[in-house]
Amino acid sequence: MASNDSDPRASAAEEEHIPAAIKILVAGGFGAGKTTMVGSVSEVAPLRTEEVMTEASLGVDDLSGIEAKGTTTVALDFGRITINDDLVLYMFGTPGQQRFWFMWEELALGALGAVVLADTRRLETCFPAVDFFERRGLPFVVAVNCFEGAHSYSADEVRSALSIPEGIPVVLCDARSRASSKEVLLTLVRSVADRMAATA
Amino acid sequence: MSESNDAGLNADGMGSVVRPYILTEGRQRSDAVRLDMVSVVIAARAEVDEMALEPEQVRILELCRRAQSVAEVSAHLDIPVAVVKVLLGDLIGRGYVLARAPYTSESPVNRDVLQAVLDGIQRL
Numbered sequence: 001m002a003s004n005d006s007d008p009r010a011s012a013a014e015e016e017h018i019p020a021a022i023k024i025l026v027a028g029g030f031g032a033g034k035t036t037m038v039g040s041v042s043e044v045a046p047l048r049t050e051e052v053m054t055e056a057s058l059g060v061d062d063l064s065g066i067e068a069k070g071t072t073t074v075a076l077d078f079g080r081i082t083i084n085d086d087l088v089l090y091m092f093g094t095p096g097q098q099r100f101w102f103m104w105e106e107l108a109l110g111a112l113g114a115v116v117l118a119d120t121r122r123l124e125t126c127f128p129a130v131d132f133f134e135r136r137g138l139p140f141v142v143a144v145n146c147f148e149g150a151h152s153y154s155a156d157e158v159r160s161a162l163s164i165p166e167g168i169p170v171v172l173c174d175a176r177s178r179a180s181s182k183e184v185l186l187t188l189v190r191s192v193a194d195r196m197a198a199t200a
Numbered sequence: 201m202s203e204s205n206d207a208g209l210n211a212d213g214m215g216s217v218v219r220p221y222i223l224t225e226g227r228q229r230s231d232a233v234r235l236d237m238v239s240v241v242i243a244a245r246a247e248v249d250e251m252a253l254e255p256e257q258v259r260i261l262e263l264c265r266r267a268q269s270v271a272e273v274s275a276h277l278d279i280p281v282a283v284v285k286v287l288l289g290d291l292i293g294r295g296y297v298l299a300r301a302p303y304t305s306e307s308p309v310n311r312d313v314l315q316a317v318l319d320g321i322q323r324l
């Protein structure tokens with residue numbers, strides 16, 4: 001089957017109407033409510049996928065040495081929002097523990113932005129996530145997940161406690177509520193849009 | 201539940217992943233196609249010689265009648281992402297599967313896409 005198409009894959013993709021994907025990360029400390037937030041906005045129950053990683057986080061396509069020691073299986077929860085025929089949004093709850101942060105590298109690559117969930121019971125556990133996204137210049141919002149019985153903070157108190165610079169939104173939320181989680185996502189996407197407008 | 205289980209550390213999980221690795225052994229790596237976790241794939245309308253495929257690849261083709269991400273294929277078939285990428289790379293190489301790359305920092309979203317995302321979230 002001879003073809004002079006410069007990129008047969010692209011034209012075939014058009015024919016088949018393959019949507020393009022966008023990803024958003026939901027990060028935060030252990031038990032901060034990441035999976036809960038993904039689930040509350042996802043159109044499907046959160047899916048779980050396993051990524052086999054070597055400690056050195058080698059290229060994930062390179063399977064050589066995969067049976068070597070130091071290989072670990074990390075589970076990722078994710079959800080899906082179909083935006084339209086041409087666009088699907090995926091939200092990935094990123095593994096909370098410090099030893100899995102190497103996973104964030106691949107996930108953060110190409111992400112639209114991130115939600116950092118702060119846990120009112122242990123505010124400091126979201127420091128590493130804030131630090132990670134700040135350093136990579138990835139747009140993010142801090143969403144304070146308000147657990148009952150925990151000390152309640154105002155958004156401003158959290159901002160100063162975590163030294164979040166102006167320009168990074170800090171909002172209060174309830175990860176169990178779709179309306180509240182929606183608002184967090186909207187805040188993130190609006191802030192990405194503002195950034196785009198500012199640099200245009 | 202222990203902390204490590206919560207984070208998805210699969211202490212005895214190697215058993216479940218060994219077979220797919222054997223299965224991808226010697227198979228051409230997906231050098232030609234760089235698949236991301238959220239590359240979207242769909243089965244091409246092509247005649248498939250199922251005998252020439254691994255059973256897992258046949259399952260992938262069935263699943264991919266509907267467009268979905270590499271991560272979804274991995275989750276639905278319970279095959280690790282890295283293995284799914286190799287199996288899919290091979291299927292793409294043979295013309296059985298088509299892929300669309302996600303938005304990345306090299307092909308960033310534009311204003312219209314962002315507006316569509318805002319509208320889509322608002323509709324939830």
Ligand SMILES: Nc1nc2c(ncn2[C@@H]2O[C@H](COP(=O)(O)OP(=O)(O)OP(=O)(O)O)[C@@H](O)[C@H]2O)c(=O)[nH]1
Nearest residue numbers: 030031032033034035036096147148174175176206
């Ligand atoms: N009261 C209250 N409980 C919550 C809220 N969000 C999550 N939870 C509960 O907190 C627990 C942990 O939530 P998860 O969503 O599993 O947290 P996670 O960040 O995914 O946890 P890991 O993936 O294990 O790090 C669950 O039992 C949730 O039901 C909230 O806003 N308020």
Ligand SMILES: [Mg+2]
Nearest residue numbers: 034035077093
């Ligand atoms: Mg979780």
